[in-house]
Amino acid sequence: MYSGHHNWLVQWLQRKLGNTVDAADLAQDTYVRVASGASMPRPEEARPYLVRIARNLVIDLYRRRKLEAAYVDALSSLPETAAPSHEETLIALQTLGAIDRALDSLPAKVRETFLMSQFDGQTYSAIADSLGIAVATVRKHMLTATRACFVAMQEAGAVPAAR
Incomplete structure (x- = not known):
């Protein structure tokens, strides 16, 4: 798959990104994901x-x-x-990226519930009405999302790991 499609993928990414360095990096990251995946596509689906x-x-x-x-x-x-110092800035950026990835990995309703609460400032009742779910479900979604963010922060080194 690599030898048959690598150059094509890099060119495709260059058109999307407009820069060869990012295109080469993302092509490499793509093949890392392929290699770590559970299955390999058929040749016509590559x-x-x-x-x-x-x-x-x-x-x-x-x-x-x-x-x-x-x-x-x-x-x-x-x-x-x-x-903040350069080191503190780097830690903060890594932590933000980890939280973003953690939220992105959550089911859509859980992520949307969290974002509506934390960024839009909506109450649990308003979120429940908006999404057509129970307030208890909003609480459950918030707990799931908050835990995911906390784990991401621990993994990024922003908070000490629980003992």
Whole structure:
């Protein structure tokens, strides 16, 4: 699969990204995902399979860059004396990326419930009405999402692991 489609995949990614470095990196990441996957597509399905994986990696790249840009923008508004060190900034960016991946891995309703609560400031009752679910289900979804974020933060080293 690699020798038959690698050059094509890199060119496809270059058209999407407009840059050869990111295209080469994401092509490599695509094949790492293929190699670690449970199954291999049939030869006639190889390109659609590669595109699906690569497209998700492109989305992840853009999402990560958007988070990084928002963080850097927030930092620029701080007085110089309050700005975090480069190491603290890197840890924060890695933690944000880990939380983003954790939320992305959740079922859609769980993720949407969490985002509506934490970013839109909606009450559990409003979320339940909006999504057509019970308030108890909202609580359950919030617990699931919060746990996923906490585990992501632990894995990123932002909080100590539980003993």
